[in-house]
Amino acid sequence: MTERRPPLPTPLVERLRPVRLLALDVDGVLTDGNLYWSDGGGWSQRFSVRDGFGIKLLQERGIEIAILSGGDLRAGRERAASLGIRHAFFGVRDKVERYHELARSLDVTPAETAYVGDELVDVPMIRLVGFGATVPDAVDEVHDAALYVTRRPGGDGAVREVCDLIRAHSERGR
Numbered sequence: 001m002t003e004r005r006p007p008l009p010t011p012l013v014e015r016l017r018p019v020r021l022l023a024l025d026v027d028g029v030l031t032d033g034n035l036y037w038s039d040g041g042g043w044s045q046r047f048s049v050r051d052g053f054g055i056k057l058l059q060e061r062g063i064e065i066a067i068l069s070g071g072d073l074r075a076g077r078e079r080a081a082s083l084g085i086r087h088a089f090f091g092v093r094d095k096v097e098r099y100h101e102l103a104r105s106l107d108v109t110p111a112e113t114a115y116v117g118d119e120l121v122d123v124p125m126i127r128l129v130g131f132g133a134t135v136p137d138a139v140d141e142v143h144d145a146a147l148y149v150t151r152r153p154g155g156d157g158a159v160r161e162v163c164d165l166i167r168a169h170s171e172r173g174r
Contacts, residue, residue, distance in 0.1 A: 017171055025118060052079075063170065068092050
C-alpha cells in the first residue's frame with residue numbers, strides 16, 4: 001500500500017487552481033523511459049493504464065491534454081490516439097515555441113498550464129508554466145527547476161499522480 005503524502009503547501013495549491021491544460025513529455029513521463037526492441041523489428045514502449053485513466057478523468061472535466069515530445073515512435077502516437085489526445089505533437093525541436101502556438105489556439109496562458117517532463121530539454125517548459133513537475137529519476141537540473149516531484153516513476157503512475165492533484169485543486173478539475 002502506498003503511503004499517503006501530506007497535503008500540498010498552499011503555494012502549490014494556488015498554482016494548480018487555474019490549470020486548464022496539462023502538457024506532457026512522453027519518454028520517461030508517460031513511459032518508463034526504456035525502449036524495447038521486438039523480435040519482429042521496431043521499438044516499443046510501456047505505458048500505464050492508470051496514467052491513461054487519470055488523463056480521461058481530466059478530459060471529462062474539460063481540461064485539455066497535450067503531448068510535446070521530442071521523440072517520435074509509433075507507440076507514442078498510438079497511445080495518444082487511444083486516449084483521444086487531440087493535441088499530440090511528436091518530433092518537437094522547440095517545446096516552448098510549440099507550446100506558445102498551442103496556447104494561443106486554446107486561449108490558455110502559462111499560468112493555466114501544468115507540465116510534466118524529465119530531461120534537460122524540458123527545463124524551459126517546467127520553468128515557463130504555472131505548475132512544473134517531474135519524476136523521481138529525472139536529472140538534477142530538472143529536479144531543481146520543478147515545483148513538484150512525483151512519488152511514482154514515469155510510466156508507472158506519475159502522470160496519474162499529477163492528474164489527481166489537478167482534479168483535487170484545479171477550479172476545472174472538481
